[in-house]
Amino acid sequence: xxxxxxxxxxxxxxxxxxxxxxxxxxxxxxxxxxxxxxxxxxxxxxxxxxxxxxxxxxxxxxxxxxxxxxxxxxxxxxxxxxxxxxxxxxxxxxxxxx
Amino acid sequence: xxxxxxxxxxxxxxxxxxxxxxxxxxxxxxxxxxxxxxxxxxxxxxxxxxxxxxxxxxxxxxxxxxxxxxxxxxxxxxxxxxxxxxxxxxxxxxxxxx
Amino acid sequence: xxxxxxxxxxxxxxxxxxxxxxxxxxxxxxxxxxxxxxxxxxxxxxxxxxxxxxxxxxxxxxxxxxxxxxxxxxxxxxxxxxxxxxxxxxxxxxxxxx
Amino acid sequence: xxxxxxxxxxxxxxxxxxxxxxxxxxxxxxxxxxxxxxxxxxxxxxxxxxxxxxxxxxxxxxxxxxxxxxxxxxxxxxxxxxxxxxxxxxxxxxxxxx
Numbered sequence: 001x002x003x004x005x006x007x008x009x010x011x012x013x014x015x016x017x018x019x020x021x022x023x024x025x026x027x028x029x030x031x032x033x034x035x036x037x038x039x040x041x042x043x044x045x046x047x048x049x050x051x052x053x054x055x056x057x058x059x060x061x062x063x064x065x066x067x068x069x070x071x072x073x074x075x076x077x078x079x080x081x082x083x084x085x086x087x088x089x090x091x092x093x094x095x096x097x098x
Numbered sequence: 099x100x101x102x103x104x105x106x107x108x109x110x111x112x113x114x115x116x117x118x119x120x121x122x123x124x125x126x127x128x129x130x131x132x133x134x135x136x137x138x139x140x141x142x143x144x145x146x147x148x149x150x151x152x153x154x155x156x157x158x159x160x161x162x163x164x165x166x167x168x169x170x171x172x173x174x175x176x177x178x179x180x181x182x183x184x185x186x187x188x189x190x191x192x193x194x195x196x
Numbered sequence: 197x198x199x200x201x202x203x204x205x206x207x208x209x210x211x212x213x214x215x216x217x218x219x220x221x222x223x224x225x226x227x228x229x230x231x232x233x234x235x236x237x238x239x240x241x242x243x244x245x246x247x248x249x250x251x252x253x254x255x256x257x258x259x260x261x262x263x264x265x266x267x268x269x270x271x272x273x274x275x276x277x278x279x280x281x282x283x284x285x286x287x288x289x290x291x292x293x294x
Numbered sequence: 295x296x297x298x299x300x301x302x303x304x305x306x307x308x309x310x311x312x313x314x315x316x317x318x319x320x321x322x323x324x325x326x327x328x329x330x331x332x333x334x335x336x337x338x339x340x341x342x343x344x345x346x347x348x349x350x351x352x353x354x355x356x357x358x359x360x361x362x363x364x365x366x367x368x369x370x371x372x373x374x375x376x377x378x379x380x381x382x383x384x385x386x387x388x389x390x391x392x
Binding site: 245257268271273276277 | 307358
Binding site for chain 2: 202212218223234235236270272276283286287289291293294
């Protein structure tokens with residue numbers, strides 16, 4: 001099952017700078033062969049369902065290993081059966097109507 | 099890995115009444131042995147990471163089988179390593195401070 | 197414009213216990229005359245658009261005044277023009293299909 | 295109060311193609327003088343709190359006027375008092391650690 005997703009990970013109990021933890025998670029997502037695009041409030045991800053969720057689990061594990069006692073993620077997950085769609089398709093579909 | 103989560107599933111392309119799809123997903127979560135509490139904008143879920151995400155995948159599959167060409171889920175996922183915490187603990191922790 | 201919403205506020209830079217900040221925000225929402233139901237991953241809120249968003253702004257201001265240098269909120273906001281719907285209606289609509 | 299936000303609007307009851315509605319909302323955000331960056335699962339927005347939320351309200355109103363009986367938005371909103379931060383700052387802060 002092909003997925004377009006958006007992930008924001010928030011480590012708690014580590015102060016206000018969360019970027020080292022976000023960077024560690026980005027690396028995990030890329031190493032898993034997923035397409036990722038970092039934005040100012042999370043990361044767009046495209047790939048197979050099982051690859052994506054294995055990587056998200058690994059993000060939680062690694063952020064805990066880095067010292068964060070608490071991790072709260074927000075995840076949006078989209079699947080469709082009518083046609084194949086990429087992240088670029090979604091953006092172009094809006095831009096051509098503007 | 100123990101998880102407290104919140105799931106909202108949104109089927110697209112099926113009209114404005116989404117409750118039959120939400121009900122089908124609730125059944126999947128319960129059948130998976132997860133603790134669930136339905137609220138007005140999603141469902142609180144407590145259980146093991148792998149059980150939870152297998153059930154969420156099954157929700158997408160079943161909602162597609164019911165006829166929805168497109169499904170978009172929003173998921174919040176919390177893990178912590180400092181101590182065990184239940185959904186009730188989280189609510190009581192806020193209520194005792196009010 | 198009548199709204200059913202869900203709000204999760206996350207103060208960053210204050211350690212791992214966020215409940216005093218969540219409790220302060222709950223009080224603000226109630227004092228604003230909004231209907232609220234606390235759950236394990238946020239708060240369901242029902243009321244008028246302008247009242248709701250004025251209260252959410254006040255939550256950010258007060259959590260900063262309490263000492264949090266950074267606040268990140270997640271908010272879901274639903275409006276509909278076809279019929280009036282309450283938070284209870286949404287829950288019952290799912291429960292009667294289970 | 296300066297805000298970095300992320301907005302996803304989902305019109306329900308209008309079929310599976312939501313891009314015309316998303317495009318209308320993008321236009322409203324830009325016309326309000328807010329900085330926006332469209333991504334595959336929403337839009338990053340930067341600006342003043344009141345300008346942002348007035349524009350989000352206008353998005354709901356216009357999407358209803360376009361024929362959607364139901365609109366559900368997901369919004370993330372971040373404020374900080376320790377220092378000024380832009381959307382670019384957030385992205386660079388992660389990228390320099392990768």
